[in-house]
Amino acid sequence: xxxxxxxxxxxxxxxxxxxxxxxxxxxxxxxxxxxxxxxxxxxxxxxxxxxxxxxxxxxxxxxxxxxxxxxxxxxxxxxxxxxxxxxxxxxxxxxxxxxxxxxxxxxxxxxxxxxxxxxxxxxxxxxxxxxxxxxxxxxxxxxxxxxxxxxxxxxxxxxxxxxxxxxxxxxxxxxxxxxxxxxxxxxxxxxxxxxxxxxxxxxxxxxxxxxxxxxxxxxxxxxxxx
Numbered sequence: 001x002x003x004x005x006x007x008x009x010x011x012x013x014x015x016x017x018x019x020x021x022x023x024x025x026x027x028x029x030x031x032x033x034x035x036x037x038x039x040x041x042x043x044x045x046x047x048x049x050x051x052x053x054x055x056x057x058x059x060x061x062x063x064x065x066x067x068x069x070x071x072x073x074x075x076x077x078x079x080x081x082x083x084x085x086x087x088x089x090x091x092x093x094x095x096x097x098x099x100x101x102x103x104x105x106x107x108x109x110x111x112x113x114x115x116x117x118x119x120x121x122x123x124x125x126x127x128x129x130x131x132x133x134x135x136x137x138x139x140x141x142x143x144x145x146x147x148x149x150x151x152x153x154x155x156x157x158x159x160x161x162x163x164x165x166x167x168x169x170x171x172x173x174x175x176x177x178x179x180x181x182x183x184x185x186x187x188x189x190x191x192x193x194x195x196x197x198x199x200x201x202x203x204x205x206x207x208x209x210x211x212x213x214x215x216x217x218x219x220x221x222x223x224x225x226x
Contacts, residue, residue, distance in 0.1 A: 009036040009193040012088035014079075014096040015043055019050025021094035021115055021181055026057045028186030036193035040086045042079065044098055060086070066098060076104040083108075090192055093147065094185070102149045110199040112147040113192070115185050117177050119143060119159055124152035129170040129177065140164050140173060142181045143214065144188045146199045155204045157197055160184045160217035184217050 011029070015022050022041060029038050041054035041061040054061035062082050069075040075098070083091060093114040105112065118128040120143040132140040141161040148154035160180035164173065191197045197206050204211040 009089040010039045010087060011036045011090045011092060011189065011193075012040045012042065012083060012086055013038060013050075013092045013094050015041065015048060015050035015094045016045055016097040017048055017050065017095050019048065019053045019095065020178060021185055022050050023053050024182035025092065025094065025186055025189065026053065026059070028189070030057075034186075034193075035190060036090065039088060042082060044075075044079075044096070050095075072099070072101050073103075076101045080104060080107065090189070092185070092189065099151065100147070105147055105149050109148070110146065113157075113188065114145055114147050114152070114154070115181050116143050116145065116152050117174070117181070119161065120145060120152060120156050127170075129173040132164065133168065133170060133173065138164055140177060142177050142184060144184060146204065155199065155202065155211075156214040157191075157204050157206075157211070158184055158188050158215040158217065180217065187217070 013022050013025060026038060028034055029036060038059055041050060041059055043051050043061070043063050044066040046063045046065055051061050051063065064075065064079045064082055066075050069078065089111065091108055091112045093112070116124075116128075118124070118132065119139070119141045123131050129140065139161050141159055143156045143159045145152070145156040146154040160183065162173070162176040162180060188197070191206075197204060199205070200210065206215070
């Protein structure tokens with residue numbers, strides 16, 4: 001059953017670049033049984049294509065240009081004001097390339113999710129695909145996690161894995177991982193909007209029970225919400 005549009009959880013997405021994960025979220029949100037509504041998209045770069053994706057979907061969008069602020073605190077203060085103006089229930093980081101201040105993250109605790117291109121806790125930060133290759137890993141992937149004060153260190157909700165082939169490069173591995181992100185992120189957002197996941201004191205609560213390890217995207221994505 002489609003959630004009442006008036007009562008559906010309000011989702012705000014923050015992006016910095018092309019917005020491919022944003023597009024996957026937009027596409028999912030337009031499905032008849034999706035329980036949430038994307039009400040706004042915010043960017044820190046005025047030329048980000050994510051803004052065009054939002055416009056094409058008739059979603060309100062705004063820019064807080066980080067180059068116009070002298071400190072992270074000033075930028076985060078303006079970004080928070082824009083977020084509060086839209087009153088979202090859930091804020092999604094989708095390729096949002098800014099390190100957020102502790103006060104910002106604490107204020108949004110439990111409502112802020114991020115997608116990260118590695119199997120956390122492996123490879124926090126940048127250049128995750130090359131680092132996986134350099135380490136000789138056979139498995140790589142992506143993680144969806146609650147955002148906390150520790151960079152890429154919040155409790156992980158779900159992960160999806162990819163095999164690393166002998167001839168993979170950082171670029172081909174990025175494509176594999178991104179395809180998994182486009183499947184996994186909408187599933188986790190759906191769980192959140194349905195009230196199935198919450199952030200406890202230090203771990204994910206899934207269907208009322210502490211989650212000892214991240215959920216893993218099955219081989220058949222269609223069954224992942226079951």
